[in-house]
Amino acid sequence: MKAYDEKHIKNIVLLGAAKSGKTTLCETMLFEAGITHKRGTVEEKNTLSDYHEVEHERGNSVYATCLHTEWRDYKINIIDTPGLEDFIGEVIAAIRVCDTALLLLHAQYGVEVGTELIWDYVDTYKKPTMLAVNHLDAEQANFNKAVEDARRILGSAVTVMQYPVNQGIGFNGIIDLLKMTYYKFPEAGGKPEKLPIPESEKERAEQLHNELVEKAAENDEQLMELYFEKGNLDEDELRKGLKIGMLKHDVFPVFCLSAVNNMGSGRLMGFIDNVAPSAIEMPPERTEDGREVPCDPAGPACLFVFKTLLETHIGRLSFFKVLSGEVRQGAELINEKGNTTERLGQLFIADGRNRNPIDRLRSGDIGCTLKLKNTFTNHTLCDKNFKGQIAPIKYPPPKVRVAIETKSKSDDEKLGEVLSEIHMEDPTLEIEYNRELKQIILHGQGDLHLLVTKWRLENIYKMEVDYLTAKIPYRETIQKPAMSSYRHKKQSGGAGQFGEVFMKIEPYFEGMPPFKEFTVRDTEEIALDWGGKLVFNNCIVGGAIDSRFLPSILKGVMERMQEGPLTGSYVRDVRVSVYDGKMHPVDSNDISFKIAGMMAFREAFHQAAPQLLEPVFDLEATAPDVMMGDIMSELQSRRSVITGMDSLNGYQVIKARTPQVELDKLIAALRNVTQGKAKIKAVFAEYAPVPPELQRKLSEDYKKTEESV
Structure with missing residues (x-):
């Protein structure tokens, strides 16, 4: 297979909502370029990208799949991504390593739920972006509405490059505003006939062409001067201006497609070749410590692993992007994170399940290799002249x-x-x-x-x-002081066990005054692994309990706190003061005082108005105005407390505090009532008291469980 230089490699990620036609477009692009001789279909389960069994069963993409095509001396690496939020990790990794995002819109539905969610990540990485309105052959196709929807979400950078003729069932033509040409397709699709723009379309085409020229010119002072001087820009000047605008994230060109009928893909690939930025034109990647890694073919070899896949009968596949230098088959590269040297025994260009062997890959290219032992996603492999790790892909928290x-x-x-x-x-x-x-x-x-x-x-x-159902990590604490004592006495021949402990427990809070009821000899403040604190005061005077037994009493208290008396949950935020006790000169030992301390704490805890605490999350739901009533209803029905409302880019943002026990069901309910249009974030906030009736039920359930053991 031919090895391309960094200027002739374009890396494209296909994005869009489920059923927007990404997989079909991949098939069409590869077929149009002659890479394949037959187009597969999702329905027949024979596409190159959706080749996993689970994707065949579900009928949509689950994995991001690498493919490639070659068009007029350019290599186009394509990553086809899932359109569902549940598989957003696959999407984010693909966005990270590609140089241009191609966002597909369904001509009948415009900007759908998945499109909006995906756009947030494209915008975060500031990737040059192209849009393609697909399914223009759909019965209710509406190109103008799709563009309006896109401008509402993406802003004025959305720039029409083409518009359809005869959209709908009879779709067969595209007016190209860059070349000012009418492309008329045969009924079966494929290579179009190039014709002059029809008289009926000339006025609209001229208007949109002028808008395109102005958009291209405003991105470069030299082009702006040429535009003022000539009143127009030629095709090469337009391409230059559009590329500059794409790199600035100020121009998002819009194309027309019917991927299923092979209409528009050739012109789209031509634009990718001529205008979409290559890796060498993009801002350099950075290491974790902030150093730039230019896409330099003469630089030290450096590649970044963005995806790991386990294939049956093959083993582990590692997909990577060459960020610098050149990687050859058999190369030995260093992985600092894995503290090992890896040998790239084989190099491949992937086309779905097919792997095409290649002897070398240059900077800017995407490939894969087999059976790396200690290298995984987000790892960097480099030669000895490069030190450092590339900044990792950041994934969203689970929901x-x-x-x-x-x-x-x-x-x-x-x-x-x-x-x-x-x-x-x-x-x-x-x-x-x-x-x-x-x-x-x-x-x-x-x-x-x-x-x-x-x-x-x-x-x-x-x-x-x-x-x-995942259990809830409740916590237990107390609301008032309580005192107790416990005598542990056991005699069974020979040495017995004896220990008696008097203690007082109190609710602990930061800044509380020192304990003054008894003389405090020393204090131990323990930050608990599960949150909160235990403060342990030694108030023993006169040798009632030998100081060597105090650690055993503390150990008994700590063990009881790991299985609280109320529901078996961890106990937090308690101050324990041991002020008296008794010991036996022969029978007292560590185990005796450990048991006495544990039982004294248990009895005091039940007298101290025990309170069960539950984890509460700060929840933020963003959705269109018309859905606010349904969202508010769901929140209020699940013990959520509304903490604020705001507006953002035409959407409403509701903030609330929701108990974790309600959270999973609530997120599912919000997705349901908003048809998946709500963006939901949930972050742990605090532990808060459980309502009395729920505490009573949970405590009774725990007692029944204990009795049955």
Whole structure:
């Protein structure tokens, strides 16, 4: 396969809502360029990109898939991405390594939910952006409305490059405003006939052409002077101005497509060749410490791994972008993060499941390799003349969670290994082994994300699992002081056990006055691993308890705090003062005072108005105005407290505080009532008191569980 230089490599990420036609466009682009001889279809399950079994079963993309095409001496690397928010990690990684985003809009639906969510990440990375209005052959296609929708979300940078003729069922033509040519397609699509613009379209075409010229000119002073001097710009000058505008994130050219009928893809690829920036024209990548990494073919070899995929019968595939220098087959590169040297035994250009061997890849190109031992997503491989790690891809926090367990206990150990493999492929799926809750908890981007994970476990790894409701990490504390004593006495022949402890417990808060009821000999302040504090006062005078037994009393208190008396949850924010006790010259020992301390704390806790606390999250829901009533209703029905409202770019933002026990159901409900249009963020805020009736129920349930053991 031909090796292209950095100026003739274009990296494009295909973005858009589900069913916007990304996978079909990939098939059309590869077919049009002669890379393939037959176009696959999603319905027939024979496309190059959606080749995984789960994608065939669901009928949409789950993974980001690398492909390539060659068009007029340019190589175009394409990454086809999922259109659903649940798989946003695949989308973000692809945006990060590509140099131009191609955003597909459905001509019938305009800017859909997935499009808006994806755009946030394109805007964050400031990637040059192109738009294509697809499905112009749909019965209710409306190009103008799609463009208006895009301008509402993306702003005035949206710039019409083409517009359709006969949109709808009879769609067969495009007016190109750059070349001022009418492209008329045969009924079966393919190569169009180039014709003069029809008289009926000349006025509109001239108006839009002038707008295009002005948009191109305003991005460069020299072009602006030429425009004032000539009153127009030629085609090359227009291309120059448009490229500058795209690099500044000030121009988003709009194209016309019917991907399924192969109309418009050739002109789109021509624009990608001639105008879309290559990696060498983009701002350089940066290392974690802020150093720039120019796309220099003569520089030290450096590549960034943006995706890891485990393929049956093949092993681990690592997809990377060459950021600097040149990478050859057999090269040995250093991974500082993995503290190892990796050998690139084979290099490939990927086209879905097909891998095309190549002996070298130059800076700016995208490829993959097999069986790297200690290199994973977000790792950097480089030669000895390059030191440092490329700044990692940042993934969004998870939104939903579920507990998982195997149906067969014999699979318990294997489950951990398998989940680690899946997390290696999909960093947005987080695995938590929660000792407190005694559950393995999966954190994902949505219910569909978790369902696909379950499908993989059962169909790829042949492991039967159940999803359970994830428990809530409650906390226990007290609301008033209480005093207690406990005598532990055990005699069973020979040396016995004896220890008696008197203690007072109080609610602890930052800045509370020192304990003055008894003389405090010393104080130990412990920041608890699960949050909050324990303050332990030694108030023993006169040798009632030997000082060597105080650590055992503290140990007993700490053990009881790890399984609170109310619901078995962790206890926090308590001050314990041990002020008296008794010991026996023979029978007193560490275990005696540990038990006495534990039981004295337990009895005092029940007298101190115990309070159960629940985790509460700050939730932010952004959605169109018309959906505010439904959102408010859902929030209020799930114990949420509205904390504020605001407006942002034509949307309403509702802020609320929601208990975690309601959160997973609430997020699902908000997605449902807004047809997925709500953007939802949830961040842990604090622990707050549980309502009395819920505390009573949880405490009773815990008692029943304890009694049944």
